[in-house]
Amino acid sequence: MTDTNEEAARLARARLPAGLRPETLAVRTALAPSQHGENSEALFLTSTFVQPDAQTSARRFAQMEDFTYARTSNPTVRSLEARLAAMEGAEAAVATATGMSAILLLGMGLLKSGDHVVCSRSVFGSTVSLFAKEFGKFGVETSFVSQTDLAEWRRAVRPTTRLLFAETPTNPLTEVCDIAGLADIAHAAGALLTVDNTFCSPALQRPLLLGADLVMHAGTKYLDGQGRVMAGALCGAERLIHDVFGPTLRTAGMTLAPFNAWVVLKGLETLALRMKAQSEATLAVAQWLQDQPAVARVYYPGLASHPQHELAMRQQSGLGGAVLSFDVGAEGADSAEAARAAAFHVIDSTRVLSIATNLGDTKSLVTHPATTSHGRLTEAQRQESGIGQGMIRLAVGLEHVSDITDDLHRGLGSL
Numbered sequence: 519m520t521d522t523n524e525e526a527a528r529l530a531r532a533r534l535p536a537g538l539r540p541e542t543l544a545v546r547t548a549l550a551p552s553q554h555g556e557n558s559e560a561l562f563l564t565s566t567f568v569q570p571d572a573q574t575s576a577r578r579f580a581q582m583e584d585f586t587y588a589r590t591s592n593p594t595v596r597s598l599e600a601r602l603a604a605m606e607g608a609e610a611a612v613a614t615a616t617g618m619s620a621i622l623l624l625g626m627g628l629l630k631s632g633d634h635v636v637c638s639r640s641v642f643g644s645t646v647s648l649f650a651k652e653f654g655k656f657g658v659e660t661s662f663v664s665q666t667d668l669a670e671w672r673r674a675v676r677p678t679t680r681l682l683f684a685e686t687p688t689n690p691l692t693e694v695c696d697i698a699g700l701a702d703i704a705h706a707a708g709a710l711l712t713v714d715n716t717f718c719s720p721a722l723q724r725p726l727l728l729g730a731d732l733v734m735h736a737g738t739k740y741l742d743g744q745g746r747v748m749a750g751a752l753c754g755a756e757r758l759i760h761d762v763f764g765p766t767l768r769t770a771g772m773t774l775a776p777f778n779a780w781v782v783l784k785g786l787e788t789l790a791l792r793m794k795a796q797s798e799a800t801l802a803v804a805q806w807l808q809d810q811p812a813v814a815r816v817y818y819p820g821l822a823s824h825p826q827h828e829l830a831m832r833q834q835s836g837l838g839g840a841v842l843s844f845d846v847g848a849e850g851a852d853s854a855e856a857a858r859a860a861a862f863h864v865i866d867s868t869r870v871l872s873i874a875t876n877l878g879d880t881k882s883l884v885t886h887p888a889t890t891s892h893g894r895l896t897e898a899q900r901q902e903s904g905i906g907q908g909m910i911r912l913a914v915g916l917e918h919v920s921d922i923t924d925d926l927h928r929g930l931g932s933l
């Protein structure tokens with residue numbers, strides 16, 4: 519083994535030629551193997567690291583270098599960070615325990631009392647609560663604006679605005695925002711743009727190349743891709759990741775467990791293949807749903823009828839991603855209760871799909887947003903957000919498309 523793990527990391531990077539494509543980086547980027555020469559990256563299940571002598575230990579603690587204690591870093595976590603950064607086109611990444619703890623780290627690292635944030639009102643519900651309620655307790659104010667109207671973002675900016683936060687496409691309406699346009703607004707205001715890239719993953723969308731400053735991930739979804747572990751990450755410039763977020767993570771401890779890091783590290787190796795296959799299957803399901811008499815509307819950026827279809831195709835490598843929603847509208851079902859009964863009938867008639875609120879699994883997941891992810895909103899708030907009782911969300915996995923559509927037809931055909 520080389521003298522230090524940092525040197526090993528440098529050697530590993532140096533061994534790879536420059537200019538490798540994302541698919542290659544996804545399987546090849548990692549710290550150098552141990553003295554045993556393992557080809558698949560090792561899982562280092564250790565909470566502390568033995569130091570060669572007191573002086574080296576003192577230096578490593580002072581300079582936050584190499585491996586000292588696993589709250590600060592661990593070789594398996596470091597391999598995941600290096601691989602994800604390479605795939606996002608970032609200088610560096612920091613992994614966290616969950617997607618939400620990545621946003622917690624973002625806020626704790628960047629914001630202080632008196633700072634202002636502009637955030638889309640269509641982002642993940644817990645993200646809204648984290649900014650509005652939790653960061654609000656510490657004197658950080660957040661303005662929530664339209665997902666798609668850039669003028670509203672521009673108007674919301676104040677002299678104290680430090681951060682713009684966006685997610686694209688959103689859940690469950692799959693609304694797409696213009697990342698390059700938001701980056702221009704952020705930079706003109708001297709603020710940073712962070713994009714939650716969970717739904718697309720770097721296989722489809724690389725926000726940093728469109729001008730965003732930071733990318734945030736719920737690695738729980740497509741990065742793992744097989745519904746096994748929780749994980750999160752922030753990716754961006756080295757000076758932000760190492761000088762701002764590194765010290766905050768070391769103090770606050772929203773650290774990713776090595777086992778979970780290893781699972782996601784291996785998940786990344788098949789990310790591009792899964793995203794392509796799942797996006798193609800989702801488009802086929804969306805097109806089939808459009809032709810069903812019991813379906814009133816399909817929400818999917820891959821469909822030409824989607825309001826931001828062209829932007830999505832430009833931003834997302836020509837693919838719509840693997841999440842869609844649709845409204846069921848049984849004949850005469852004009853009340854909220856009737857719409858809910860129709861949606862429940864379709865969900866409960868499935869025998870292959872899992873009734874579960876997650877996404878990014880190999881198994882297709884079906885959910886009723888109005889009573890699950892958006893169940894804490896009032897009916898009026900839900901209606902304002904366009905999430906009706908007849909809406910069903912589908913996160914398409916890797917089953918055969920015909921088995922998915924047959925499963926949906928069990929309920930849709932008998933409405």
Ligand SMILES: Cc1ncc(COP(=O)(O)O)c(C=O)c1O
Binds near residue numbers: 714716735738748876
């Ligand atoms: C877009 C998005 N961001 C963030 C999160 C939070 O991730 P986690 O559940 O890993 O905390 C989720 C979870 O569903 C999500 O869908």
